[in-house]
């Protein structure tokens with residue numbers, strides 16, 4: 001079938017992207033879903049830093065690529081054997097959350113309860129293919145790569161069933177989309193990797209989509225939260241969302257405030273240093289941001305030893321999407337996790353290049369593309 005989607009042909013174009021137009025919205029061909037695959041009509045897709053990281057060349061991916069990995073949609077067709085197969089039942093008409101790390105459920109990574117990513121899924125993501133191998137996307141007969149098994153900046157996507165989690169119809173598409181990346185990652189950094197003790201304060205460094213999701217999840221779990229960011233508007237937003245205090249990194253250092261769990265969600269080395277320095281004796285620094293591969297941080301090994309502190313790297317919030325998404329849905333349904341608060345604007349797909357500028361400038365939390 002023919003679909004419309006936003007394809008990146010070349011990385012590293014100059015800013016502003018609204019001028020250099022790295023992404024082209026055009027018609028593509030999408031193959032029918034193969035065995036174990038689904039055709040999903042995309043309802044909503046979030047613009048995430050991991051999309052920008054491909055555009056600005058800090059993550060190397062095969063080109064051309066149809067970007068977008070945080071999304072929700074409705075199943076419109078099932079490939080052979082995609083409805084059950086020992087997993088939760090899926091049917092045409094179901095709303096699904098796309099998740100950017102497929103879980104095969106059978107490899108050594110999948111046996112770690114979320115600590116390590118799926119080996120099969122990671123290999124497919126690096127290759128730009130689906131878990132079952134190959135590409136279902138093409139443009140003028142030339143193959144187009146999938147972004148993290150999802151490629152959701154499009155009217156439709158074919159995905160492996162291990163890339164989705166079904167949600168009940170009362171979960172609206174905008175909320176469902178945010179669950180697949182921002183909430184899974186930020187929430188998991190707190191709950192799966194940080195494990196704060198009952199009522200303990202959590203500090204969140206970096207208040208973009210993942211950081212705000214970490215903040216909301218920590219508050220939902222009953223923890224006082226301190227927000228840290230260098231942009232004053234983001235500090236105001238953190239307070240409005242229930243943070244007990246909010247600081248710039250400099251103010252945090254001067255204040256001497258520390259916590260037993262500190263989540264770094266900014267994806268840069270200075271933020272990581274800030275997070276390590278704000279971790280209390282015996283505490284844990286969880287780093288969940290994705291800095292450039294060449295970024296290096298400076299920390300005191302003696303500080304770690306003398307204060308018996310731990311640093312934990314958490315990829316995708318150490319998540320098992322099929323286990324974790326229902327937990328976030330329950331918190332949202334109980335009115336304790338206002339996922340909607342992550343959405344800073346709603347746009348159409350033709351605004352995708354300027355949306356990348358908004359994100360790069362740190363102005364946006366989550367810009368949601370609605371189809």
Ligand SMILES: [Zn+2]
Pocket residue numbers: 048049050051069070181182
């Ligand atoms: Zn993302």
Ligand SMILES: [Zn+2]
Pocket residue numbers: 103104105106107108109110117118119120121
């Ligand atoms: Zn696996």
